[in-house]
Amino acid sequence: MVTRSTVSRCIIMDFMRENMRSRKLLFIGPPAAGKTSLRKFFFDAVPSEKLLAESEPPTKAMKFHVHDYLYSYMFDNLSVPEKEDIPIKLAIVDTSGQEINRLLEEQRERAFPSADIVFFVFDIGDWFKKERREYVLDLFTRILRVIVELAPDAQVCIFCHKIDKIGLNEPNLEKIRGEIKEIMLERAFNGLGQVVVPRFFMTSIKGDHAKDCFFTLLELVTGLFTHLL
Numbered sequence: 001m002v003t004r005s006t007v008s009r010c011i012i013m014d015f016m017r018e019n020m021r022s023r024k025l026l027f028i029g030p031p032a033a034g035k036t037s038l039r040k041f042f043f044d045a046v047p048s049e050k051l052l053a054e055s056e057p058p059t060k061a062m063k064f065h066v067h068d069y070l071y072s073y074m075f076d077n078l079s080v081p082e083k084e085d086i087p088i089k090l091a092i093v094d095t096s097g098q099e100i101n102r103l104l105e106e107q108r109e110r111a112f113p114s115a116d117i118v119f120f121v122f123d124i125g126d127w128f129k130k131e132r133r134e135y136v137l138d139l140f141t142r143i144l145r146v147i148v149e150l151a152p153d154a155q156v157c158i159f160c161h162k163i164d165k166i167g168l169n170e171p172n173l174e175k176i177r178g179e180i181k182e183i184m185l186e187r188a189f190n191g192l193g194q195v196v197v198p199r200f201f202m203t204s205i206k207g208d209h210a211k212d213c214f215f216t217l218l219e220l221v222t223g224l225f226t227h228l229l
Helices: 004-019 035-043 048-053 097-105 124-128 130-150 170-192 209-228
Strands: 023-028 063-070 086-094 117-123 155-161 199-203
Touching: 023 035, 023 209, 035 048, 035 063, 035 086, 035 117, 035 209, 063 209, 086 209, 097 130, 117 124, 117 130, 117 209, 124 130, 124 155, 124 170, 130 155, 130 170, 155 170, 170 199, 199 209
Parallel strands: 023 086, 023 117, 117 155, 155 199
Antiparallel strands: 063 086
């Protein structure tokens, strides 16, 4: 039975689809940080258990993906994904960590312009290794420099990813997040000579962390379209 509320909802959804402009997300970071798994987990409704059980091959070159809807809840291995009724227009750029230098030099004009959100994703385990930490900080500064030049209006979101590997409780995770934020912001200011204001998130798609990660992404992405709601 078609009800008045169903008709009204369809009219609203059609209006949103017709009047929203396309948005662009960029996932970038070191190799094996979990960028592609994050994208598949949230946008393709691949259960986290499946992603963690199967070895994800490294992304080669840039991959462009287009989405016109979102899932509003997380799927597990028992769920059957259904197309969600949340209309969007979204282009996603999934980048190769192995080709990061090429991306920041030869391909930057393809990847960065018009980005609405840039997700810098790194394995938090690297933070506790001196050489890897320096690599993450240097890469972060290089990426910020390109963002300031080519996508100055983009939101910058730092995903300190795979927090399940370090096994800390919430207060200690928050302490580490504060330390990472302070050091990265200082490095960014010293490298760019200007203040940048990224947002910092402690994330994982494993176990109890998966739901928090999903809803963090949902809030960030739907926030791009709230002017039509």
